[in-house]
Amino acid sequence: MTMSSINSRTTLIVPFLLEKDKKNYENWKFYIKNYLLAQDLWDIVEYGNILEGNWRKKNAAALHAILCSCSLDISSQIKDTSAKDAWKYLAKMPEEREPEEGEPQERSSGGEEINRPYWLKLTKKIYKGDWQDVREFIFDKGRITFPQITGFEETALHVAIKAEQDKIVKELIEMMSIPELEKMDCNGHTALSLVAFEGRKEWAELLVQKNQGLLTIADKVGNIPLTRAANYGREEMTHYLYDETLNYIQTSRHDNILQPGKEGNHGFHLLRSCIANKMFVNLLHFIVEPGLSFHVGNDGFITTVELPTTSTTPTGDVQLDVFDQSHDERNIRKQVSIFVGFHRLGLKVYELTGIKKICDLKLRHHLANEVLLSMCKYVSALELNHERDDFGVGAALFEATKHGVEEFVTELCKANPSFGFKTNIDGRLFFMVAVQHRQEKVFNLIYGVNQAWNAGHINKKDIDGNNILHIAGGLAPDFERAGISSSPALQIQRELQWFKAVESIVPEWCKEAKNNNDQTPKDVFTKSHKELVKEGQKWMADTASSFIILSILLVTVTFAVSFTVPGGNNQTTGFNVFGNPNVPQR
Structure with missing residues (x-):
């Protein structure tokens, strides 16, 4: 360099x-x-x-x-x-230096004696990508060994994977023994763990075919290859490793590490990572029983409609599977090439116009809803009471309410109506939380529930003695008000609209009820919005001053224009330049 x-x-x-x-x-x-x-x-x-x-x-x-x-x-x-x-x-990272003469060699974590300068040559050869050169170096001493050769305790296979040398990786996998494939680097990563991060499915297939035990070896952070792939959004790799891990667990009678409550919580981390990376196709594959709403193919994509005469390849080109044998072969090829050409052109237009992005968003939303419906089937079986753990479903309900995800709230309460009366740490029901965070879509659900539900939520008080109108009288969180308008005056208007809307549905006693601080809802509103009212008054005054200055400028410009003659005047005679020359000039 x-x-x-x-x-x-x-x-x-x-x-x-x-x-x-x-x-x-x-x-x-x-x-x-x-x-x-x-x-x-x-x-x-x-x-x-x-x-x-x-x-x-x-x-x-x-x-x-x-x-x-x-x-x-x-x-x-x-x-x-x-x-x-x-x-x-x-x-x-250990300090790396060449050992002095007579100094003992380093030892790996497995107790192997390591000559760093010697193996550094192999590392460089791997990065160059010449397999024959690497092979000659490995066989140089007459015996094949694969120790941990770098300061990061990596084997030659680790190095080849990071160097993305396809030929060398495949040859080393073939040559290495099962125990050698299980060697970890200083961070606990086996070769399969690195491949899971890289997303190279063909390498993973070779490793799993030779040593299925790699599927359940966790790194120092606690991730098995499956959860590591999911963490980094490797969708196809996650799908493949899930099938292989489940198959290995079932065939080898290995403890099912994906079940809830097992050490490592791998199942939980898998679902969480899939949601975080929006891998809803994989989520459906994990939680939906086979043969229900969707069929998930081997490539990890959902097939909703089976087309009898066409199939789409990964590149997006269309191949015709059924031909009319009476046509001349040359004409068939010509027709197919023209069709594929138009198809590619259509794909370009599809992408450039933004239609593809919209369709992807719609599909993602649809898949998310399917995942939600599938998860709600499990929620419906939960027996909820004040002593029983709800497995975090209640927390999810309040988080969805806070962010205005009415689909989640609706489906969850349909699946298990008991969650409608679940309270958070402040003793508030989800309708009260919807009012607190000004989420009108969730709050509007109150008009679709029966009278018992309605009364239960409206008459409820939190741990501070606040009813739903007290909460409406409180100041909305900053981030909620920021989404309404940058104008304090308009924010006040919006806050007042919320208070009036809630006031219109509560019984009379709620309007005059006092909380633990001896405040009525109107008292809470007045105190909470005191500073915002001052900001609104200042904004109105500043805005009025700006309009006055603008009005003065407009009047000045209008006055000047009305007394200006087009073309100006002749500087010698004083008459208009565009005046009639036949008019007598004095």
């Missing part, structure tokens, strides 16, 4: 690269951490929360910053991990 290329990689982030000897690690850590803090990326590195809405984008930005701040020897080892895992790697 030239000095100019090094400088171009470091000037924007850190003043120097992290080297393998780690002599500059502490200084490097100070610079890169400050950079990540300044870019609002440190939380992703420290906590690695995959449920954050923009996690994928922020993780990519943080990992890019770390990679650009490391030497190539280091960055090549961590390029296929998350930012959080990369940071952990670097903290634990």
